[in-house]
Amino acid sequence: MIDLQFDFAILLPPLYQGALMTFALILVSAPFGFLNGIGIALGRTYGNWLVSRLCHGYVLFFKGCPLLLLLFIIYFGLPSLGITFTAFTSAVIGFILCNGAYNSEYIRGGIQSVSSGQMTAALSLGMSRVQAIRSIILPQALRKSLPGLSNEFIYLIKYSSLAYMITVVEITGAGNIIAAKYFAFFEIFILIGIFYLALVTVAGRVIASIEKKIAIPGFGGV
Amino acid sequence: MSILSPAIVESLPYLLSGVFTTLGLVILALGLGLVMGIPMALIQVYGPAPLQYCVRTYIWIFRGLPILVLLFLFYFGIFPLLAPDIAAFWIAAVVLGFRTAAYQSEIFRGAILSISEGQMLAARSLGMSRFYAIRTVILPQALRRALPGWTNEYPILLTDSSVCYAIGVAELLTRGNQIVARIGDPMTVYVIVAILFILLNYGGQWIFGRIENRYKIPGYGHGDA
Amino acid sequence: MVMHKMTDGEIILRVEDIHKCYGETEVLKGVSFDVRRGETKVFIGPSGTGKSTLLRCINQLTIPDSGSIWLNDEEVTHAGPLINHFRQKIGMVFQNFNLFDHLTAIGNVEIALIRVKGMSKADARKKALEELGQVGLLDKANAYPAELSGGQAQRLSIARALAMDPEVILFDEPTSSLDPELTREVLEVMKRLARAGMTMLVVTHEMGFALSVANEILFMEHGKIVEKGSPSEIQTSPTFARTRMFLGTFQDD
Numbered sequence: 001m002i003d004l005q006f007d008f009a010i011l012l013p014p015l016y017q018g019a020l021m022t023f024a025l026i027l028v029s030a031p032f033g034f035l036n037g038i039g040i041a042l043g044r045t046y047g048n049w050l051v052s053r054l055c056h057g058y059v060l061f062f063k064g065c066p067l068l069l070l071l072f073i074i075y076f077g078l079p080s081l082g083i084t085f086t087a088f089t090s091a092v093i094g095f096i097l098c099n100g101a102y103n104s105e106y107i108r109g110g111i112q113s114v115s116s117g118q119m120t121a122a123l124s125l126g127m128s129r130v131q132a133i134r135s136i137i138l139p140q141a142l143r144k145s146l147p148g149l150s151n152e153f154i155y156l157i158k159y160s161s162l163a164y165m166i167t168v169v170e171i172t173g174a175g176n177i178i179a180a181k182y183f184a185f186f187e188i189f190i191l192i193g194i195f196y197l198a199l200v201t202v203a204g205r206v207i208a209s210i211e212k213k214i215a216i217p218g219f220g221g222v
Numbered sequence: 223m224s225i226l227s228p229a230i231v232e233s234l235p236y237l238l239s240g241v242f243t244t245l246g247l248v249i250l251a252l253g254l255g256l257v258m259g260i261p262m263a264l265i266q267v268y269g270p271a272p273l274q275y276c277v278r279t280y281i282w283i284f285r286g287l288p289i290l291v292l293l294f295l296f297y298f299g300i301f302p303l304l305a306p307d308i309a310a311f312w313i314a315a316v317v318l319g320f321r322t323a324a325y326q327s328e329i330f331r332g333a334i335l336s337i338s339e340g341q342m343l344a345a346r347s348l349g350m351s352r353f354y355a356i357r358t359v360i361l362p363q364a365l366r367r368a369l370p371g372w373t374n375e376y377p378i379l380l381t382d383s384s385v386c387y388a389i390g391v392a393e394l395l396t397r398g399n400q401i402v403a404r405i406g407d408p409m410t411v412y413v414i415v416a417i418l419f420i421l422l423n424y425g426g427q428w429i430f431g432r433i434e435n436r437y438k439i440p441g442y443g444h445g446d447a
Numbered sequence: 448m449v450m451h452k453m454t455d456g457e458i459i460l461r462v463e464d465i466h467k468c469y470g471e472t473e474v475l476k477g478v479s480f481d482v483r484r485g486e487t488k489v490f491i492g493p494s495g496t497g498k499s500t501l502l503r504c505i506n507q508l509t510i511p512d513s514g515s516i517w518l519n520d521e522e523v524t525h526a527g528p529l530i531n532h533f534r535q536k537i538g539m540v541f542q543n544f545n546l547f548d549h550l551t552a553i554g555n556v557e558i559a560l561i562r563v564k565g566m567s568k569a570d571a572r573k574k575a576l577e578e579l580g581q582v583g584l585l586d587k588a589n590a591y592p593a594e595l596s597g598g599q600a601q602r603l604s605i606a607r608a609l610a611m612d613p614e615v616i617l618f619d620e621p622t623s624s625l626d627p628e629l630t631r632e633v634l635e636v637m638k639r640l641a642r643a644g645m646t647m648l649v650v651t652h653e654m655g656f657a658l659s660v661a662n663e664i665l666f667m668e669h670g671k672i673v674e675k676g677s678p679s680e681i682q683t684s685p686t687f688a689r690t691r692m693f694l695g696t697f698q699d700d
Contacts, residue, residue, distance in 0.1 A: 060424070064423040065419055065420060066381040066383075068384045068387065069395055118545060118547060120508055121539075121604075123508060125534065125535070126611065127559060135562050161288040161291060162288075164290070165290075172288065172290055185294070185295075185302075186298075189291060192294075196286060196287050196288060197286040217594050219548070
């Protein structure tokens with residue numbers, strides 16, 4: 001049974017450091033994961049046969065391979081080929097690759113749901129295909145894929161905990177280390193759990209309010 | 223990196239038997255999720271308010287927490303207090319099952335809500351009780367409708383099961399790491415593990431696709447004859 | 448009897464022997480005509496006779512199999528990447544509007560001015576407001592397409608085309624998805640444009656519009672121009688029996 005007296009003051013600094021690391025992982029990975037998703041989706045939709053196939057293969061691989069295994073490949077496997085990244089960089093690369101694959105599926109769906117008349121109209125005004133994709137198709141596709149992208153962002157928050165498995169001491173890792181030290185797993189993981197629930201819930205609220213703010217009449221998906 | 227070295231070939235049987243552990247985790251979790259998810263969905267749609275609130279809180283927690291945190295919490299925090307002797311495999315199956323139950327109940331809830339109200343009215347007009355109507359009219363339709371969403375839990379569980387490495391369950395990834403520790407050559411071993419996961423993933427999805435097709439009812443969705 | 452505007456302007460658009468097949472079906476079987484500046488040509492005929500395809504060939508949204516298109520003695524066909532330059536000069540209005548759903552009314556008019564013509568935002572805004580005024584939509588400048596009636600949406604898409612200062616505008620059944628009430632407000636705008644000297648090619652089933660506004664009516668059937676003439680010729684001359692029969696089926700409605 002647990003009979004430890006808890007001095008939270010001792011726990012807070014390492015947990016705080018861990019939380020900062022979690023934020024760093026998420027905030028660095030999310031924007032690149034987003035851009036990666038756009039790139040893969042565009043490659044799959046508008047690329048030539050080869051590019052489109054490659055992008056499809058990319059999605060199949062990174063959705064089929066567990067993220068944790070991917071992190072191991074990058075952090076423990078690549079050095080055997082002479083490619084070495086720090087643990088933090090490895091984690092971020094893994095998150096970007098994986099997050100991008102999932103994001104691209106939503107964005108591709110968004111692109112396909114934009115009616116073909118939009119492209120026709122853009123071309124008829126003298127826009128090039130690239131201009132049309134950039135200023136007409138993508139803004140609409142991204143709006144339509146926003147719910148899915150938000151979901152993936154929430155997943156990213158949760159899966160950032162896997163970085164601990166390759167020695168990045170983010171909040172889960174920090175918790176695990178002090179829990180082992182003070183043998184207080186239950187209390188500390190409840191604390192960590194509250195942290196994630198708060199983070200995920202707040203992120204969900206913020207995303208919902210952003211979605212509301214940029215909502216446009218006629219975009220039912222948003 | 224080399225073409226498969228003798229050391230790796232020797233380790234393959236050990237690695238491959240990890241497939242059974244991994245699939246065992248996934249199948250147990252899918253089953254547990256199903257057994258818990260359906261009643262939870264029914265409570266959410268038809269249950270009394272306090273129970274609904276409990277189920278929603280459960281879903282909020284199990285969807286909000288990272289799988290790694292759940293595994294640590296149950297493995298280090300909860301199970302030592304409740305049942306100290308239980309094997310990590312069973313703890314992992316329970317955690318994965320509890321988690322997918324939260325997602326599955328949302329899938330079933332959506333499916334139940336998509337069944338038109340007329341179905342319930344028609345059943346009641348035949349003299350069925352509410353409970354009997356749910357069991358014989360609503361659920362059979364809802365479950366069919368939920369099938370695509372439900373089978374989608376398979377690839378999620380499969381990839382998540384690799385996180386059970388963190389509590390020492392001897393599934394595929396854990397065995398891969400053990401082999402790496404023994405003989406080195408991480409890249410080759412990880413690539414083999416990745417190939418196994420990808421085969422299990424898309425192979426499983428293909429099988430589920432066949433099942434979905436088999437249970438498809440022609441013209442379904444415009445009312446059941 | 449309505450007065451028709453004079454059309455002795457120089458020839459700005461030449462369409463020469465356009466052919467187009469979709470698989471086995473030959474949709475256009477050699478279509479040729481010239482368009483003079485300030486002229487309104489109306490294409491009529493049964494559905495599926497290639498009228499819309501013809502319009503789309505003119506700005507190369509559909510690439511014809513053979514034949515050529517000339518705008519001011521520059522070849523539009525085989526223009527390669529230069530086609531974007533020609534499309535700026537050939538406006539198009541679509542049956543189902545194809546407004547950019549993520550942009551406000553004024554945004555729809557501005558976007559090509561900014562992205563294609565490279566105008567400053569301020570200039571584009573000024574120009575866009577002018578064009579919205581032209582079609583009577585100033586009060587809807589900040590509305591999104593989903594908030595507009597069909598008639599307003601089509602007037603907006605006319606403003607979008609006008610803003611590029613095109614030499615000619617192609618109207619592809621502009622009122623076919625509108626009910627009669629809304630059709631009238633769109634036709635009003637088109638009539639005003641025609642009188643103001645805009646060069647227009649119009650595919651439509653609105654016979655009243657054709658007879659009152661067109662300088663020339665071209666009757667198309669089975670991928671060919673079968674008969675063509677001014678509205679008064681068509682109504683009186685005995686050689687236009689086929690066209691009159693077609694017109695009759697519509698006027699009886």
